[in-house]
Amino acid sequence: MTGKSIFDIGLEKGPANHRPLTPLSLIERAATTFPDHIAVIHGKRRTSWAQTYRRCRQLASALTQRGIQVGDTVAVMAPNITEFYEATFGVPMCGAVLNALNTRLDAENLAFILDHGEAKLLISDRIFSSVIKDALALIDRKIILIDIDDDLADFGELIGETDYEAFIAGGDPDFDWRMPEDEWEAIALNYTSGTTGNPKGVVYSHRGAFLSALSHMVVWSMPQHPIYLWTLPMFHANGWCFAWGLAAVAGTSVCLRKVEAKPIFASFRENKVTHFCAAPIVLGMLANASSEDRTRWEQKIKCFTAASPPPAPTLEAMAKMDIEVTHVYGLTEVYGPATVCAWQESWGKLSLAEQSNMKVRQGVRYPVMEELMVADPKTMKPVPCDGETIGEVMMRGNLVMKGYLKNPQATEEAFAGGWFRTGDLGVIHPDSYIELKDRSKDIIISGGENISTIEVEGVLYRHPAVLDAAVVARPDEKWGETPCAFIELREGANPTEDEIIAFCRKNLAHFKAPKSVVFTSLPKTSTGKIQKFKLREEAKAL
């Protein structure tokens, strides 16, 4: 404050009125208030909140006994199973930092992460024994390895010094676990799966994790005791912080080893799922599932989707199944989703197609992401709210990461000008909703005009023959670059290149229509993102 006021005296922070914000305080409350309520369902196994809390404390205690100290890194390599959920709380409960590994990575990438993140201990599901063995062979240092020996794992070896159950059995279920001393302390380390270059280690604070977890509950109007299906990987930004948030409302986590239509539909019905998060590709899988994989259910189901805008046909298919889809947007750097395409009552009057046009947008900021803007990355001047002028999406607030681990240069670049620069290009509409147009590096410049590859892909998805599509720049002598479309076709479909181009010209400004079309299967990263850099190489070689 400027000057001294009466409010500056004798009103200091103390143990009674100021505690570190942390999602860890939520599990104690869930376990004490709803001890018998089911926290985790995995196959036939049910774990109550009281049991989960005990097991998390056992894990924290066992880690401490095994030498893990405050500020050490503990890695987890697992599908969405009970043990992973427990680690989300149990690891930080001993003061360690949770490093959830992307299970789709290869040995070399995993070795890089384990090495760079300085993991002291790794808890790994046995289905990953082969890749983990290879990864550990690439590291000089010894990392303590604990196997998860899950009954539902259908292959893999035990290669660790013990298994998870035996390990935590040695831990104290009444362990006096550690609250952070400061809410800015690290709780998690999540490596981004960049499409090129070495992964960067995004560090989360207890404060940010708590606020992200709580704000999902508000943004999604989550009721007490939701039943949440884990289609989204728990390793992905700690399940977008839902792993922690579910404790605030004593929800039930329904595990899922494999993201396939049949077990998802079966779980909807059997477990009375009320909420799930999934990329549009998963929703597409549900929309296109065979009738024998489908089930019927009675409850309302709500879905958060992110990673790319949900295509209109997918939204319509979900609406028919009575699944209410909300589009959210974020990055690992902002704890998962940090904007939401908040529903406007006036949209209720629009046609389904018009509603889709609204819903594919990335929307408005979360209540705890204090500022969001689309701005010129050089001048930092916000673009006009005209839905046309492209700028970089930037955010600042309490949902932005602490920074990149051991990478001051990348941190400085990401925070240049006092804002987190997402690297995503977009526009802001007159109604204040943002819409992404491209990644900075993906945009096509043809004859001096910007072409949003997302826009072209949006048109391609409307063609009935197209299952999946990606548009990249192809070098061109005359135009500099032209759009080149890579298309994965639906079974039985057989369009010509000309048909596709004509369809685009009918639905787009002509200069935006692809000049070349390739029918192929699309290369994807471990998190399902299309690897455009590979397609760009292919386009260059055409």
Add this chain to the structure above:
Amino acid sequence: MTGKSIFDIGLEKGPANHRPLTPLSLIERAATTFPDHIAVIHGKRRTSWAQTYRRCRQLASALTQRGIQVGDTVAVMAPNITEFYEATFGVPMCGAVLNALNTRLDAENLAFILDHGEAKLLISDRIFSSVIKDALALIDRKIILIDIDDDLADFGELIGETDYEAFIAGGDPDFDWRMPEDEWEAIALNYTSGTTGNPKGVVYSHRGAFLSALSHMVVWSMPQHPIYLWTLPMFHANGWCFAWGLAAVAGTSVCLRKVEAKPIFASFRENKVTHFCAAPIVLGMLANASSEDRTRWEQKIKCFTAASPPPAPTLEAMAKMDIEVTHVYGLTEVYGPATVCAWQESWGKLSLAEQSNMKVRQGVRYPVMEELMVADPKTMKPVPCDGETIGEVMMRGNLVMKGYLKNPQATEEAFAGGWFRTGDLGVIHPDSYIELKDRSKDIIISGGENISTIEVEGVLYRHPAVLDAAVVARPDEKWGETPCAFIELREGANPTEDEIIAFCRKNLAHFKAPKSVVFTSLPKTSTGKIQKFKLREEAKAL
């Protein structure tokens, strides 16, 4: 952290990733995202979120122009009307601290508060012109006075230097309002209405106000766009922080000048109210309303009740009206409610009477009130969870006030031992729910045995003749103290003292039954609390 870890380096707070938590960030979001959604309904007047935000900025600007500086106090004396709602944001938006005055206080008390809180400016509804004139006459200092000249105010004079509309008309609707520099800065000052002694000024921080506001949304599973009826005074712990919280979900505030059954029922129907907060006495008023005051409505209505446990007949009457009542508990010192009698699914199988026994308890901590215990106030040792051993209810966490303004001794006493001592005595049940038994100073010690006056009152309320009841200690040569009951009877009821005593002996341990009964009308404070100290004097004189 102990020792240095890799997470201690290069991951500092900065403008991109750390902002002060404040409820003020919520109104900008509501106004930008839902500009046309109605923020406030007052009679026939509708104010949208965009308009409300403009008017709040105008107010902040006008206050600044009139000389209000950061850390100054601005007081408001008003019923639950549009201008009050605006002041809740507008006053802190210029860096000032909002001092909402209890409208039921007399001139002397108001003068004490305005003097002690050092208010520089007072915004006052004209219905209070008489008491405000008297209060200001008692103060040496000049306080700038702004009248609220509301069309719906049916009496009172204009005595200020201008009226609210003219005042804010001079303010800039695009005013570059002030975010707090630090989230620990004061946002509000609320004087407790102690039953004896001078009021104490409870100071709230931006951080605490934000967390309280957000946690209500989570605890109550508030949807987007709730329609909230203001039965609870906005001056009461800033409407339990709901004034701010409603901005997080772009809710609609429905104003109410007078808490009477008829306009409440009318509003339920006309405004499609979904939520309200009210003391059990208000619920009792609804339960006992005449049939001509009642209406029917189609929506679900949820109610938070606090101040005293809701009597079983009231809960049953509310259930019949399809109003879902949840009992919460708190004090001005903890930003309003900080515990909630969270519903357990297993209670669904209980009889209504058994459910009432569960629901009258004060419950479990809010997710952001990190710790709650019932403990021996001397040893600080928690009492066993047996539902019988009485201790003092204590809390610590982010929902505890900054302290009492200019009262270090009271602050120190309240925070002695690193906990906020509520002064309420209670037990903790085996299911971890707390239940209040008495205020420390109200408990009766008879023959060495503690008697909870709340317990005796609970039995009295079950007697069909009893409208309102209060039990206090009466000095007794043999027993030290004995319970003395003061009873306000229902119209037409005419029981004898002996009947009442016999009824209590049938339903209580005999030593707990009142030894004397007085039929009278009960003295109440301005917030509707029964003034037991007056009854104790009366009991002494019997």
